[in-house]
Amino acid sequence: MHTLLHLLPKYALRVVFALLCTLPGGLTMSAMAQTPSSTAVKQGATALLEKHAALAAQLASNPYGRPLFLDSSETPTRVNGNAYAVLDSPFSAVSGTFKSPKRWCDVMMLHLNTKYCRASSDASPSLLTVNIGKKGVQALAESYALEFAFRLVSASPNYLALQLEADKGPMGTSDYKIELRAVPLPDGKTFMHFRYSYGYGLAGRLAMQAYLATLGSGKVGFTQISQGNKPAYIGGTRGIVERNTMRYYLAIEAYLASLNSPPQQQLNTRLEHWFDATEQFPLQLREMDKTSYLAMKKIEYQRLPAAS
Numbered sequence: 001m002h003t004l005l006h007l008l009p010k011y012a013l014r015v016v017f018a019l020l021c022t023l024p025g026g027l028t029m030s031a032m033a034q035t036p037s038s039t040a041v042k043q044g045a046t047a048l049l050e051k052h053a054a055l056a057a058q059l060a061s062n063p064y065g066r067p068l069f070l071d072s073s074e075t076p077t078r079v080n081g082n083a084y085a086v087l088d089s090p091f092s093a094v095s096g097t098f099k100s101p102k103r104w105c106d107v108m109m110l111h112l113n114t115k116y117c118r119a120s121s122d123a124s125p126s127l128l129t130v131n132i133g134k135k136g137v138q139a140l141a142e143s144y145a146l147e148f149a150f151r152l153v154s155a156s157p158n159y160l161a162l163q164l165e166a167d168k169g170p171m172g173t174s175d176y177k178i179e180l181r182a183v184p185l186p187d188g189k190t191f192m193h194f195r196y197s198y199g200y201g202l203a204g205r206l207a208m209q210a211y212l213a214t215l216g217s218g219k220v221g222f223t224q225i226s227q228g229n230k231p232a233y234i235g236g237t238r239g240i241v242e243r244n245t246m247r248y249y250l251a252i253e254a255y256l257a258s259l260n261s262p263p264q265q266q267l268n269t270r271l272e273h274w275f276d277a278t279e280q281f282p283l284q285l286r287e288m289d290k291t292s293y294l295a296m297k298k299i300e301y302q303r304l305p306a307a308s
Contacts, residue, residue, distance in 0.1 A: 045159040048183045052191040055084055065280060066253075070222050070246060072238045078175075079237045080197040081245030087192055089256045091184030094192070095160045097256065098180060101126040101150045104164070110251040110274040112287055115143045115300055118308050124152035128164070135287050137296050140307055148176065159183055175199040178248070194252065196245050208237055220284060222246060233283070243284050250277040271297055 052059075059067040067086035072079070087094060097103050105117035105128060115138060116131035128150055133143035146166070153161035164178040179195040200208070212235070220233035221242030234242065251274055258270035275293050278285040288296075 041154050041156050041159050044154065044161060044181065045156075045183050048159075048181055048191060048193060051084065051193065052086075052183075052185070059084070059086055068249065070242060070249075072221065072223060072234070072242045072245070074236075074238050077201070078197060078199045079241045080195065081241035083192075083194040083245050083249040085192050085194070085249060085253075086185065087182075087190040087253070087256060089190055089259075090188050091158075091160075091182065091190045093256065093259065094182050094190045095155060097259070098182075098252075099124070099152050099155045099160065099162065101128060103255070104128065104150065105130075106270075107248070107251045107255050109297070109300065110254060110270060111247055112293070112296075116140055116145075116304065116307055118304070119150070124150060124162075126150040136292075137299055140303070173198050173200045173204040180252075192252070194245065194249055196241060196248060208240075212236060216240065219243070222281075222284060239284075246281065247278065247285065250274055253277065267301065 055069050058069040062068060064070070069084040070082070072081045074080070098107075100122055101119035101124070102122045105119055108114045108117050108128075108130060112135045113132050114130060115133045116129070118129045120127040120129070126149075127147050130146045130148070131140055131143040132146065148164055148166040151163050151165070153163060160180070160182040162180050164176075166176040167174060176198040177195065180192065182190050182192040185191055218235075219239055220235050221239035223234040223238065223242060225232050225234055233239070254270040254273035254277060257273050258266040261269040271294060272290075275290050279290075
């Protein structure tokens with residue numbers, strides 16, 4: 001452990017864990033388009049609607065100020081984060097937006113650590129090239145370039161399912177997955193399940209321990225735990241995955257909200273919406289002030305065409 005800390009200076013730790021904990025990066029994976037059977041589509045939609053009914057109480061009353069249920073789980077080799085939410089948008093808008101790889105780049109770019117994103121095509125399958133770096137202005141040459149696969153599993157009139165996957169990642173991590181499933185609700189809204197997960201071996205576990213002992217010390221997630229008479233929140237790798245699951249959920253929320261603005265105002269609308277939403281959870285998500293965030297993102301968006 002001490003040897004690992006010696007070999008990884010603070011900057012290296014910062015960038016490595018931006019990579020590990022922010023996006024499901026890794027090596028390129030091929031993805032074959034598949035057409036699910038009508039039975040599989042029906043089963044997927046039914047299961048998601050049953051989950052919506054089972055979570056009715058949690059969606060109606062929670063500390064998030066929105067119909068959202070967040071949870072996480074951890075095994076010796078894997079960590080998972082889940083966000084279940086009612087989106088204030090019709091299913092047609094949700095499906096039309098998130099079956100597009102290019103729109104996923106727009107969502108990912110809202111995150112503090114995403115410096116660049118480009119989709120190889122706007123169809124499934126597609127490869128997304130993503131650069132991840134530190135929480136601040138950074139040259140692309142100093143960031144990490146990744147590619148991961150996008151696959152649209154189902155886009156029926158009543159069920160959306162998609163995956164972003166990478167088979168390997170840095171520092172012993174593997175099998176990264178982002179999954180989104182959605183179904184229409186009777187009131188013109190949409191119920192969504194967003195899942196973010198990855199696996200890790202011994203090297204990845206040791207690197208996470210190094211991060212949690214230094215840069216990640218004191219950072220927490222959203223699950224409340226018992227700690228005497230004081231309110232406390234989960235830490236460790238579950239805290240990591242919960243923070244970034246929430247950041248992605250808020251990015252989805254911000255992108256959908258921006259669609260109500262004129263096209264020329266949508267970028268600024270979603271940037272401000274995302275930052276303002278993260279500020280509702282300062283203990284878990286605050287990293288910089290709004291002026292710094294908007295200035296950083298302005299630079300990153302301005303260089304997208306040149307980098308492409």
